[in-house]
Amino acid sequence: MQPHTQQFPKLAAQALANPQVQAALAGLKTGFDQARQHAIGEITPEDWEHLRDRAREIKRHTLEHLDSYLALLAENVRRNGGSVHFAKDAQEATATVLEIAHRNGVKLVVKGKSMVSEEMALNRVLESAGVETVETDLGEYIIQLAGETPFHIVAPAIHKSKEEVAALFQRKLGALERADIPSLTRTARETLRQKFLQADMGISGVNFAVAETGTVCIVTNEGNGRMSTSLPRIHVAVMGMEKVVPALEDLGVFYRLLPRAATGQRATSYFTLVSGPRRAADEDGPEQFHLVILDNGRGRLLADPDLREALYCIRCAACLNICPVYRKVGGHAYGWVYPGPIGAVVTPVMVGLPKARDLPFASTLCGACRDVCPLKIDIPRMLLTLRHRVAEGPPAQRKASWYEGLGFRLWGRVMASEQAMARARRVALFVQRPFARGGHIRRLHLPPLSRWTRKRDLPALPERSFHEIWEKDLRTSPPVVPLSQRARGTGE
Ligand code: SF4
Known part of the structure; x- marks a missing residue:
């Protein structure tokens, strides 16, 4: 997927002006976040904290020995009869999937939900190579029909109303325009059922991959993951390399965290474990199993001690649902696959900081994301x-404009001198007089401050400074002698 991360300010402004997007985002707090709190409330705080700490420890340990665990995973997948393909970037991973499709004469692919495949722009590449590719997660299917990208990690079509989906289904599928959710679901199910039965290849994401057994684990609510992985004759699973965990018992820790943090469920409807292609005694399952393990910038995160923790993420989206910025601008504003607070960390590393320099600033730093994160990612x-x-960074990468830099240098000089500060205050009081009303400057037509006051009120400078109030009204003890005028002591 081509990043549009440089357009964050423009895309965010568009989202803010879109009433439908704002209405959808308003539901995040009452929907997902309240469900999350309720589900966590069902277990004791001690147990929840214990699970979070244990998950962090598993992630820390695994990432420290990532090469060994990936090698063990690959060895066990091959032992189970599957094939493993390591890809350094999205292009290499997509070329691998395309080659498997061509080699096997694949005409139709059904896909389970996978954010990694979004990184790879896999649908577009397969479609342009003549392979029909159909998303089977309902939200992803809606997004695909609408020609959009996911708006949210867990709920990709959350910004669409049911009326919009009904009109879309009528336009694209010839369905009756009925905007009740059971009818819409039935339409999607009937269409997709045929695709499942005809598909030659199923592509899935991977929530966790167990090194000691060569098993991939897929967590879903719609059952489409299970059908994509078991009905077609070829199953290709795509995963980021950080998804590996050492042992089967580790799944117990993550599976108690992920559904609670993501959708407020104790458990999801489906929890699928795949250990290679079908065996002689199996009734069903694919003839081939391929695991594609993708780096695509994760190696850079791993090598960066300050940012490595971002690889602990299990993509639950709890940080999106709580973030005051995401809850106003939504997922498309971030311009790439991963939105919200965690997206603002991983995207600059994965697409390059110069292309995504606005994203780290898309945060109030309130810390709510860290508090809700099941992995306590800071x-x-x-x-x-x-x-x-x-x-x-280099000037081209810096966010501040030349006048901001100049402004801060002048500000530094003024702050360093009491006389300069007093003079600057008198000038500012005079300049603000035509604009200040009731203690605030509501609109200033003076660049660059006009950008600040476009969305916010600027507090006006008070007529009397704290220094003056202190000197005239508050001070009872002898005047404080400035440090520079005090006699130098002996150092005792
Ligand atoms: S950073 Fe934490 S809260 Fe956000 S998606 Fe990842 S695991 Fe969930």
Whole structure:
């Protein structure tokens, strides 16, 4: 997928002006986040904290020995009769999938939900090579028919109303325009059922991959993951290399965290474990199983001690649902596959900081993302690290304009001198007089401050400074002698 990350300010402004997007986003807090809190409330805080700490420890350990665990995973997948393909970037991964499709004369692919396949722009590549590719997760299917990208990691079509979906189904599928959810679901199910039966290849994502057994684990609610992986004669699973966990018992930890944090469920409707292609005694299952393991910038995250923690993410989207910025601008504003707070960390590393320099600033740093994250990922710390890199980077990468730089240099000089500060205050008081009303400047037509006041009120400078109030009204003890005028002591 081509990043549009440089357009964040423009796309965010469009989302803010779109009432339907705002209505959909308003439901995130009452929907997903309340369900999350309720599901977590069912277990004791001690148990929840224990699970979070245990999951962090598993991730820390696995990433420290990632090469060994990936090698073990590959060895066991091959032992189970599957094939493993390592890909350094999205192009290599897509070429691998395309080659498997061509080699096997594949005409139709059904796909389960996979954010990694979005990174690869897999649908577009397969379609342009003449392979019909159909998303089978309902939200993803809607998005595919609409020609859009996912709006949310867990609920890709959350920004669409049921009326919009009904009109889309009528336009694209010739369905009756009925906007009740059971009818819409039935239409999608009837269409997709035929595709499942005709498909030659199923492509799925991977939530976790168990090194010791060579098993991939897929967590879904619609059953489409299970049908995509078992009905077609070829199953291709695509995963980011950080999805490996050492042992089967580790799944117990992550599976108690993921549904609760993502959708507020104790358990999802389906929990599918795939250990290779069908065996002689199996009733069904694919004849071939391929596992594509993708780097695509994850190696850079791994090598970066300040940002490595981002690889702990299990894509539950709890940080999106709580983030005050995501809840106003939505997923498309971020311009690439991963939106929200975690997207603002991983996207700059994966697509390059110069292309995504606005994203680390798309945060109030309130810390809510860290608090809700089941892995306790310190997203605000990493956002600050990236902001620092933007500020310290080459001029083309810096976010501040020349006048901001000049402004801050002047500000530094003024702040360093009491007389300069007093003079600057008098000038500012005079300049603000025509604009200040009731203690606030509501609109300033003076660039660059006009951008600030377009969406916010700027507090006006008070007529009396704290220094003056202190000197005239509050101070009871002898005047404080400025440090520079005090006699130098002996160092004792
Ligand atoms: S950073 Fe944490 S809260 Fe956000 S998606 Fe990843 S695991 Fe979930």
